[in-house]
Amino acid sequence: MRALRFHAHGDPSVLQVDEVAGPRPPRGDELLVEVAASSINGTDLGLRRGDLPAVATWGRLPFTPGFDLAGVVVDTGPGVTAFGRGDRVMALLGHGGGAQAERVVVRQSRAALCPRTVETTTAAAIPLAGLTALQALQGCGHLQQRPRGARVLVLGASGGIGSYAVQLAKDLGAHVTGVARAAKHAHLRDLGADEVVDRRQTDVSTLGDRYDVVLDAAGVQGFAGVGHLLVPDGRLVSVRPLSLDAVRGALARRLPAGVDARHRGVTAVMTTARSQDLTRLAALVDAGRLRVPVDATYPLEAAREAHEHAEREVRGKVVLTLG
Template identity: 35%
Template sequence: MKAIVQERFGPPDVLRLADIESPEVGAGQVLVQVHAAALNPYDWHMLRGDPYVARLLGGVGLTRPRSRVAGIDAAGKVAAVGAGVHGVRPGDEVLGFCRGAFAEFACTTPDLLVPKPAGLTFEEAAAVPMAAVTALRGIRTVGRAEAGQRVLVNGAGGGIGTFAVQIAVALGAEVTGVCSTRNVELVRSLGAAHVVDYTREDFTDRGERYDLVLDNVGGRPLGRLRRALAPRGTLVANGGGAPGHVFGAMGPLLRVATVDPFVRQRLRPLVPTVPDGPVHEDLLAVTSLIGAGRLAPVVDRSYPLADTAAGVRHVEQGHARGKAVITVA
């Protein structure tokens, strides 16, 4: 099969298209014929082995990538199932988490897959897993957003942000989205009642107070973020870090957790959505919202499998509007 492989840590240029053996489906596994895969910041972190501390913790590999084939979000058709797998059959259209998604076939487990909503293309479906589940957890699970609350989403034009705005609106919140000038109309179209163009003003200087702030950017000091919170408001921190950082986003997230016990406001780090965790119920929740017409993926652009490196570079540079995806088949 054709796949994007990575032999060492480095920039997107280290990725190459190669012919390799297709994975064999084992007991308890599902083999997915990948039609599309999404690009995430997770992918370039894995590509570069960043942050460095993640290498010591075993998250990405110490001296070389833990996984030779990159990619984690996929949508496609079930090609085969292993012994002991129930509820998933060959031919089913699915979306979910598949390690090695930048390939024609990838193996995963049934608990990491859900049926693809009929109204989505494979490219749209691939955009869902990591970004939508992270947004759901940030807004609903950790942020505890409720109807009537004032919710601010920083980074509202990105992959997680576009889902987060819609999820908060679906919960009945009054949503303010913070984004760049080119994304103002997009964020407004997703249901945001108010949009702040960060190139013109800083939302922490506006004097507005929010019940929940989901920060997907990580570019402002904690003290300034707290100024935008109601006295007992909640900050959910999910952002920061850049290539080459020793600790990446882990430093600011630890700071949030450290300060939380000493203030009245709730300060919560958002633990990254990893494909090995319990995600099935969250995947079902977001696809249910999609099926009800209350949530829709925003796909910025798609790349053929051979141009995966260009797609990763686009995401790493922070240019993605919504999600960028790879079309595999």
């Protein structure tokens, strides 16, 4: 089968399409999926560049990127109960990647049926970014437990995770402020953002409002610069792992006198491949309450161009097709 791989770290020129052995037959509760498409995430870019040293523990080079996929089930293990051959599914793989190949084996607990109302290739843009946004807002930010009108600030709002977060927060009745370059403000308003902030013109630490949830969807904002923007029971959520002791120490230096940083919820979302959460996202798409924000689609052979596009100022997601 064909698979996208890089044999060394570097710029997009290191990517190549190789002929490789196909996966083994599915066992237990596994699905064998013929992949229609896979999206490009920030992790793919970082692994290709060599920015993430954990790649050494995820598998030796050459490495096949790709963490989310959509396609058709062509075989099932004997323990599969939720899917059958011919089902259109989307799934989130583990840390070993490998989704940007023509066939992939994945456990059924990591998969869900694709939304009925979108093409299979479009559904490939849902799993990683959609799950991260959903779990950050609800599992970490507890937005679903807050009253309607709760205020949410999304940093990096125009990217894949941010584009989902704006919509999901609006669906929960929040007032959403999105932070992105001015050229992307129309995109954010189209997704439902109530307010937009130009990150190049405005220092977010100077914003006058207070927020129930601040989501750093880009994973680049220093927490010391935004902790004071939270209401007393607010939550500060990052998409990147962080040292809570270090963050709380930084926050304590910025909080008003007498306010204990321990009362400020600071956390990082650890995206989990939950079938029920993927099914929830699919239902929102089918109900017309969530749009899949695909910015561009490229064939597998144009993966280098796709990575170059993804490293520029995108609006949402970039997808690679394998059909």
